[in-house]
Amino acid sequence: MATLHTRTSARYMMAPAVLLLLAWMLIPLGMTLYFSFLRYNLLMPGMEEWTGFLNYKYFLTDPAFDDALINTLLLVGGTLLITVIGGTLLALMLDQPFFGRGIVRLMVIAPFFVMPTVSALVWKNMLMHPVYGLFAWLAKSVGLPPVDWLAQVPLLSVIMIVSWQWLPFATLILLTAMQSLDEEQKEAAEMDGAGAISRFIYIVVPHLARAITVVILIETIFLLSVFAEILVTTNGGPGTQSTNITYLVYSLALLQFDVGGASAGGIVAVILANIVAIFLIRMIGKNLDR
């Protein structure tokens, strides 16, 4: 693609695909934008009318919105923290030679292949259930009262479930990065008198910086829209304790049938996601330049 000629023809050849993608993206976005300025409730068909920014006003001043915003940030931040730290430690472990490493690696990757709804159900009914759950049994067997996870610490429970799903992804990326670290560099550091911990801090972690950036960027995109896990486990409750923005939009549209309000929420979510993305890229994107 070096000459002017090849570049021009490449542009023509890409055009249909680009146009299709644009339409795919812009039409739903445009319709959402349009609905967000309408009073549009499925319970009152045929009464749609232009309301200007009223939907936005209601959505943004709704006390549930503040909760959802905070929950979204906590969910994203908490999961990132757990997966990045846990992933680094797991990768460090899986990088060591030990018996049965192949099997263990496979098992660590496995949760990534489980559907979110399925894993949420497993966590809800088999692990966190206050009567039949494994955690409850563990607590009882050491004489503690069982915790009703989904009722008492709903957001933490959702964070745990989502982290469990994303840990393999982080581990995999970080393990690959760790394996690309030049053996001689570690040996040089060893000769320079760096112990295992210093080697980890000064050699391994800086080497992983780029991979960690990638993990954070990709996970953030997906974690901003966590939905299935909440729907299956807590339904956003109790109250709004585990409602994030995605779930709030869903409850407006399909539980309260307020399409206009939900559309406004959707647009707000898009704007928020973009703000987060800009911050992220500003903050850590410079890691990728190197």
Added chain:
Amino acid sequence: MGNIRLENVKKAFGDAIVIPDLDLEIENGEFVVFVGPSGCGKSTLLRLIAGLEDVTGGKIWINGRDATGEAPASRGLAMVFQTYALYPHMSVYKNIAFPLKMAGMDKKAIDDKVRGAAETLNLTDFLHRRPGQLSGGQRQRVAIGRAIVREPKAFLFDEPLSNLDAALRVAMRLEISELHHQLKTTMIYVTHDQVEAMTMADKIVVLRAGIIEQVGSPLDLYRSPRNRFVAGFIGSPKMNFVEGDKAAKRDAYAIGIRPEHMTLSTDDGQWPGTVRVSEHLGSDTFLHVDVEGAGMMTVRSDGDVPIDHGVRVFLTPDEAKLHRFDADGKAL
């Protein structure tokens, strides 16, 4: 201070025995070069001394102390790797300062030492750069800088110049020799480059398949190789070997004669032959001659001999500089 003694050192990787049994004494301040063909265990031996590999058997003494079980850091040796092994995310300054920081030295002292080393190695202008922004020769100097600030008992170099181009290799070779004269620290240097071995070493250790074939000064090895392997390995171009009746006439199974120890004539001499290839280097000419009854031989001649392909010539060996070997390859 740095004398190193290897006593019955053995090394095996699983079933593969790389070093069967090796004894070696390295004096304080010596420049020792390990040479040998690829895969003979030079790097392995160096890594055993460094402590990056555990010995399978035997002992390693450093300054009279048994260091066999010691960690690499506590042996007080510094190593320069073939690929430099610089830390890519640290500046040159931080790279050089790293071992001092690990030793817990205070900032001021570190700064003095790093700047001193940078001065010696002409790195002052590059201190703020990352290794990725340096040329191969500069990276090599950073690696050396990182080694010298620690003031180690000995330096270990594993083919440090093999990634550099020919001109830079010569320049760095001189710099390292110069550094050795300045610091007077023991240096152990692995190479498969003849010229590096001959020019830099106080003592050359010739290895083959993990066994020491001969130890001695470069000229010792050149003048009196103990066997055919050493004779063939030291010297460039290689020594010519002749078996059969020419050797039998001199009471040997094989004789060896270096290209520079034969005289060339176009009218008469002992061994007639035909020139196949002539390499004119300007200062010298190397002629590859098909000698009757002895096969190909290389002979060195003056830079301006007007002899080319197909010319019939006569070679006469200098009998005093001829090497004789028995059937096992031992020198007689």
